[in-house]
Amino acid sequence: MEFxxxxxxxxxxxxxxxxxxxxxLRNPVHAALNLVLAFFSASGLWVLLQAEFLAIALILVYxxxxxxxxxxxxxxxxxxxxxxxxxxxSYLPLGAIVALLIVAEMSxxxxxxxxxxxxxxxxxxxxxxxxxxxxxxLLFTDxxxxxxxxxxxxxxxxxxxxxxxxxxxxxxxxxxxSEQVFVKAxxxxxxxxxxxxxxxxxPAGPAV
Amino acid sequence: xxxxxxxxxxxxxxxxxxxxALQLGxxxxxxxxxxxxxxxxWAVIKVMLVIAxxxxxxxxxxxxxxxxIGAIQVRIGPNRVGPLGLIQPLADGLKVMLKEVVIPAxxxxxxxxxxxxxxxxxxxxxxxxxxxNEFLIVANVNAGLLFVMAVTSISVYGIILAGxxxxxxxxxxxxxxxxxxxxxxxxxxxxxxxxxxxxxSSLNLVDIVKSQDQGLFAGMGLKFLSWNWLSLWPMFVVxxxxxxxxxxxxxxxLAEGESEIVGYHVEYSGMAFAVFQLAEYSAMLLGxxxxxxxxxxxxxSPVGFLPDSILWLFGKIFALLVVxxxxxxxxxxxxxxxxxxxxxxxxxxxxxxxxxxxxxxxMSPWNIWK
Numbered sequence: 254m255e256f257x258x259x260x261x262x263x264x265x266x267x268x269x270x271x272x273x274x275x276x277x278l279r280n281p282v283h284a285a286l287n288l289v290l291a292f293f294s295a296s297g298l299w300v301l302l303q304a305e306f307l308a309i310a311l312i313l314v315y316x317x318x319x320x321x322x323x324x325x326x327x328x329x330x331x332x333x334x335x336x337x338x339x340x341x342x343s344y345l346p347l348g349a350i351v352a353l354l355i356v357a358e359m360s361x362x363x364x365x366x367x368x369x370x371x372x373x374x375x376x377x378x379x380x381x382x383x384x385x386x387x388x389x390x391l392l393f394t395d396x397x398x399x400x401x402x403x404x405x406x407x408x409x410x411x412x413x414x415x416x417x418x419x420x421x422x423x424x425x426x427x428x429x430x431s432e433q434v435f436v437k438a439x440x441x442x443x444x445x446x447x448x449x450x451x452x453x454x455x456p457a458g459p460a461v
Numbered sequence: 462x463x464x465x466x467x468x469x470x471x472x473x474x475x476x477x478x479x480x481x482a483l484q485l486g487x488x489x490x491x492x493x494x495x496x497x498x499x500x501x502x503w504a505v506i507k508v509m510l511v512i513a514x515x516x517x518x519x520x521x522x523x524x525x526x527x528x529x530i531g532a533i534q535v536r537i538g539p540n541r542v543g544p545l546g547l548i549q550p551l552a553d554g555l556k557v558m559l560k561e562v563v564i565p566a567x568x569x570x571x572x573x574x575x576x577x578x579x580x581x582x583x584x585x586x587x588x589x590x591x592x593x594n595e596f597l598i599v600a601n602v603n604a605g606l607l608f609v610m611a612v613t614s615i616s617v618y619g620i621i622l623a624g625x626x627x628x629x630x631x632x633x634x635x636x637x638x639x640x641x642x643x644x645x646x647x648x649x650x651x652x653x654x655x656x657x658x659x660x661x662s663s664l665n666l667v668d669i670v671k672s673q674d675q676g677l678f679a680g681m682g683l684k685f686l687s688w689n690w691l692s693l694w695p696m697f698v699v700x701x702x703x704x705x706x707x708x709x710x711x712x713x714x715l716a717e718g719e720s721e722i723v724g725y726h727v728e729y730s731g732m733a734f735a736v737f738q739l740a741e742y743s744a745m746l747l748g749x750x751x752x753x754x755x756x757x758x759x760x761x762s763p764v765g766f767l768p769d770s771i772l773w774l775f776g777k778i779f780a781l782l783v784v785x786x787x788x789x790x791x792x793x794x795x796x797x798x799x800x801x802x803x804x805x806x807x808x809x810x811x812x813x814x815x816x817x818x819x820x821x822x823x824m825s826p827w828n829i830w831k
Contacts, residue, residue: 256497282572282625289618309607317614321621321644325637328625383603385664430799 261301268294281327285320292316306384464499507599511588519743520550522782529786560731565628568728572626577729577736580619584743587612591750592667594760594771605666606658609751610651613707617643619740620716620725627728636725638797639709639716645804646706652812653696653703656819657689657755660830670759676829682765688758692829695815697756699808701784704748706804708741711789713800722797749781750774757781 271291278284292315299308392400467479487495524539524546531538539546564573590605592598602608617640624636658664661672676687690697706713716724726737753759753774760774795803823830 280569282569286572286622305602305604306607309604309611313607313611313614317611317617317647318644321617321640324618324621324625325640328621328633329637383664385604385607427798430802 257301261298264294264297264301268298281332282324285323285327288323289316289320292320304384306388504599508589511599512585515585515588515743515746519739519746520554522742522746523553523738524550525782526786526789529783530790533787533790554735557735558732562731562733563728565728567628569626569628572622573728574733576619576623576626577733577740578619579622580616580740581736581743583612583614583616584740584747587747590666591747592670592754592759593774594769595667595671597771598667601665601667604664606654606664606669606755609666610654613744613747614647616740616744619737623729623737624725627725629728631723632725632727635716635723635727638722639725642709642713642715642797642800642804643707645801646703646808649699649804649808649812650703650707652809652816653693653700654755656693656696656812656816659816659819659823660689660693662830666754670754670761672830673758674761679765684761684765685758685763688756688761690756693756693815693819695811697752699812700756701752701781702803703808704745704752705785705788706800708744708748710741710745710785712792712795714789714794715797715800718794721794745782745785746778749778749785752781753777 268291271287271294274287275284275291278287292311296308296311299305299311464479464483468476471479486498489495490498527549528538528546539549542548542552564570587609589599590602590608592601592605620636620639620643624633624640627633657669661669663669663672673688674684678684678686705711709716711717715722716726718724719727726734729737757777758773759777760769760771762769762773822828
């Protein structure tokens with residue numbers, strides 16, 4: 254067995270195991286952490302296919318940003334697991350049929366080359382080949398309209414999120430930091446010159 | 462690679478033995494496996510050669526910080542353990558190791574102990590692609606800068622998991638605050654790096670440093686004026702300040718503001734807490750190195766008549782570390798809403814504007830980065 258095949262099966266085994274744990278674990282935070290592990294092994298598989306840009310982007314976007322938000326939500330929500338599990342047996346037949354269909358389709362497509370690890374279709378590139386450059390060139394020439402469309406969709410998402418949270422007038426009273434920054438000492442404190450006074454007339458107080 | 466390096470380093474009378482050992486190994490394992498084995502061993506040796514000095518430097522960064530802040534506040538700093546207090550970091554390490562790691566009763570044990578590792582590991586992994594000069598680099602990856610960004614974005618897990626696994630409301634709220642802060646500043650940091658990528662038209666850190674070696678001023682011998690800090694001045698400032706916020710360093714060290722609000726690591730003690738501290742200092746070291754490489758010309762010499770050397774890089778890193786200490790001893794801590802305002806309302810607009818400006822500039826006839 255080639256070394257590459259060994260690495261592939263190692264990563265694939267972790268991927269399958271972690272994905273199974275995502276759906277079987279009781280604790281949602283542990284499930285999310287296993288999803289992170291699954292992303293890591295998937296990105297390892299992509300590196301094996303010489304798609305280093307995609308692999309790093311997967312880590313950067315999904316592990317570095319999306320999963321962090323996932324964890325935020327999962328930790329902050331009070332998830333009642335027993336209620337989530339209530340209809341398990343009644344939904345099982347339908348779920349099992351869908352799962353079997355997916356497995357059958359995937360195996361029809363993949364079975365022919367299942368037994369060994371294939372080289373990527375693009376062929377062996379030398380080490381100086383920059384994946385990021387190739388992706389960027391395609392993205393901004395052949396696929397520029399879908400790319401722009403995707404960014405418009407994201408922009409709409411941003412605007413929608415802001416519109417959802419910014420409803421009505423702000424109720425809390427806060428000082429604008431830009432005003433605070435420009436405050437001078439003279440605006441708040443008045444320094445008065447006065448002659449020194451002797452303390453002899455005053456009664457002796459406790460030492461401060 | 463390993464064989465050539467060994468041949469250069471070993472004294473002459475040992476060379477025949479080296480050849481013999483190599484032939485013996487090749488005969489025993491077969492030439493192909495032997496070659497792969499040598500490559501693997503060489504990789505491990507290279508990793509060790511980076512990590513071991515790095516950990517030592519991290520330990521002495523704490524010493525340097527105490528000495529520098531001491532000097533700024535007209536104190537002496539640590540001076541009891543060893544000459545000039547030089548053994549202080551080792552004494553601190555020993556003390557911390559002997560302390561008990563208290564795990565709260567209702568804590569999630571596994572995640573509680575995993576969190577410091579999540580915080581510390583990324584700051585070490587990123588060194589895999591950091592070049593010390595053109596040739597001294599563990600792995601010269603094409604997408605090096607992207608790799609660093611991806612790896613450092615993982616360190617936020619350490620914070621979130623620490624807060625959640627402690628099963629304490631103070632720690633959890635602190636974790637939410639620190640994580641939100643890190644994510645916010647990551648956006649500004651990424652945008653400022655996009656500008657650097659644009660003008661060097663590469664993601665490779667070696668190429669980015671080399672691209673700073675040319676330009677109008679470099680031709681005149683004033684090389685330090687053609688480094689990225691001048692042409693990308695706003696991005697330089699944004700990146701430097703974002704690094705401060707990313708490392709949870711003063712003036713953004715809300716996590717350590719025990720007197721006002723409590724941080725994500727209140728429940729940690731002993732070595733588990735020390736690992737968070739180590740993570741902070743190694744992230745700081747990594748941040749200084751990245752600023753030195755991306756904006757201050759890395760190992761390039763500032764003037765034409767002096768040779769480029771790795772010593773310049775070390776000097777720049779140390780100078781940036783002193784900036785970190787200096788900021789800690791002079792600036793008051795930001796309030797949390799001010800931290801968020803600076804990130805979202807000041808840095809991100811500045812980055813987006815400068816991104817457009819540089820884009821137009823590069824397309825104009827006055828492009829200086831050809």
